[in-house]
Amino acid sequence: MVTDKINRNAIDITNELNWLKQILKIRSALNVNEEIPEKDVFDINPPDISESISGYAELIRDYEFGFVERFIIILSAVPYIKPELLDVFIQKNKTTNQLYTEFGGKISEQHSGFLPTGETIMFILAANDLARRFALIKPFEGDHPFAKEQIVWLTEVSNQVSFLNGQLCISQEVLDLITTGEVKKPTFSSEFPAxxxxxxxxxxxxxxxxxxxxxxxxxxxxxxxxxxxxxxxxxxxxxxxxxxxxxxxxxxxxxxxxxxxxxxxxxxxxxxxxxxxxxxxxxxxxxxxxxxxxxxxxxxxxxxxxxxxxxxxxxxxxxxxxxxxxxxxxxxxxxxxxxxxxxxxxxxxxxxxxxxxxxxxxxxxxxxFPVPSAKERHDLWQKAFSEKCTLGKKVDLCQLANTYELAGGSIINAVQYASLMTLDKSSSEIMMGDILQGIKREYHKNGRTI
Known part of the structure; x- marks a missing residue:
């Protein structure tokens, strides 16, 4: 099933990347005034994915994304799935031998390729057409699904710089969906402290x-x-x-x-x-x-x-x-x-x-959440032990519940201690002495004595 999802995504993403290549080729040609049949990048229709069942196709259909959104999504994904595709934007200064770009992108020390920005989008889709540039800002406004669902965004920049200079980013969840088809849950890190x-x-x-x-x-x-x-x-x-x-x-x-x-x-x-x-x-x-x-x-x-x-x-x-x-x-x-x-x-x-x-x-x-009553403590003691063990004849759960005021977490700790002591004796019969010792340890944590 996972392999099927990967294969379906691979087919659609390959077609989408080929579409992006065509757009880049047309923009480059238009930029140097070459004679070409197409007069506009929007003349290149995106692939038909109306019948596809890939994660990528479902994402596009669910939000009814059109040409612009599809272009932005695939452009934001390129650094992760085919970074060399954007190398065409990187040039070398003949005097200083330094890499640079005139197309709004970034070159990072951590990433050897071209990282697209908002200005990259503007250059490719709008060039010098101001009306089109203004229209292309809408996908990054708060009421657009890109912002509301945290699908694609531009990184923050200083107040003195246009927000379009922010790096184009795609969420890890969306990237998972359009590649492997399996959205991974975020794990604890400095970037996600939960x-x-x-x-x-x-x-x-x-x-x-x-x-x-x-x-x-x-x-x-x-x-x-x-x-x-x-x-x-x-x-x-x-x-x-x-x-x-x-x-x-x-x-x-x-x-x-x-x-x-x-x-x-x-x-x-x-x-x-x-x-x-x-x-x-x-x-x-x-x-x-x-x-x-x-x-x-x-x-x-x-x-x-x-x-x-x-x-x-x-x-x-x-x-x-x-x-x-x-x-x-x-x-x-x-x-x-x-x-x-x-x-x-x-x-x-x-x-x-x-x-x-x-x-x-x-x-x-x-x-x-109060400390449990004696009745609740009895229920907790009953549920706490493994089905693989037996309780010794002297173990009286009613006495434990009525005598020792413990929260559920402390009862579990006491049961764990008694269970480990039982296993260490190569036995499966839990003794009252081990349970009482576990309770004593819990009392000592809070400065109490039995």
Whole structure:
């Protein structure tokens, strides 16, 4: 199946590259006033892909892209799939022996070939036709699918330079779609400071008090019906996009697991951003780090889970110096991006009191994750052990649940310790002593004793 997708894309992209070659040939000829049958680059019709089932063809049809959009997409993809095609634009200064280009492109130290810019597009499709140049700006305006879906864009340039000097970039997702046909999920890096949350557990494995489950049901309903609410019911004019919620409670009470299971249950990817690691002391870096996540998340239906929310949304103090003002700018930026995001945003904190009241009012729900009750602890103990083991005769789960006040994460840690000690004895029967030792270790973490 993967091979089929690759082959279908290869055929269409090859045809598209040949079309691009023809356009470049015509532009070069027109530029030196050669006599040719074609009087305009737009006389070269793009290949017919109306019946193709490649990822590239589906992308073009889904957005009803025409000549200009197809040209921009294939031009932006060339440095990744056939960089030598644009070498025709690179020239060498006979005096200095330096490489240069007169066609708006860039020559990077990391890339030996020609990197197209907005000016490259203008040169090839518009030349000196000002009306056409002005029309070609539209694909890079905010209401165009290129911008709304982060398909193709121009990199930022300084204020003193035309935005058309920005390098032409294509999203990795689109590049995957039109080449291998398999869109890879982004991985954690400096360019994407978020991690995909995954779990092998199911929603039925989640053990929480009824009040918490009731609030989570409201979030689940929003995930199922928010598009219908906003579009079919025309509520986009009255409601803010997206849904914002705060999960708060002691460590190990299920905040991260619940976020993972909401995604697993409804088919959404969940990405965890640890704000304590994302916030930077350097001016502007925090905003850049967060922008990388939100820019990729646009129109992806991702659930964004911000852990350690106290790092930015803690109680505010009076503004005394430049550091305080900068911290407020970071908060303002994150609030703006959260409010503009049309998906589910979950912020997590150990204590509700750590979050400023002004921020709490912006959340649709505030969900408490308390330490589980004795009954809930009993259910957690029952579900925690492997099916491959047996419990010793002295193991009393009711006694454990009633005696030791532990969160779900701590119970899992204690079970892991007891299970490892059992395996080290070449046994499958878990003893009460090993469980108690595991509990003791968990108590010591929090400065408590059994």
């Amino acid at each position: 991690r995909l949350l995954e779990t092998n557990m199911k929603w039925e494995d989640l053990i929480l008090e009824q009040k918490t489950l009731f609030q989570l049901k409201e979030i689940e309903i929003w995930l199922k019906h928010h598009h219908q609410l906003m579009m079919d019911w025309n509520m986009e004019k009255k409601l803010q996009p997206g849904y914002k919620t705060l999960f708060y409670g002691p460590p190990g009470t299920g905040k991260t697991l619940t976020a993972s299971l909401l995604g697993e249950k409804l088919g959404f990817d969940v990405y965890r951003i640890d704000l304590s690691q994302t916030v930077s002391k350097f001016i502007g870096e925090t905003e850049k780090n967060l922008a990388k996540v939100f820019d990729k998340a646009e129109s992806k239906n991702w659930i964004l889970f911000f852990d350690e929310a106290d790092a930015l949304f803690g109680k505010r103090t009076a503004t005394k110096d430049a550091h305080d003002r900068y911290a407020n700018q970071q908060v303002s930026y994150l609030l703006q991006r959260i409010e503009e995001y049309d998906g589910l945003v979950i912020l997590a904190s150990n204590l509700k009191s750590n979050i400023d009241d002004a921020f709490l009012r912006r959340f649709q729900t505030v969900v408490r």
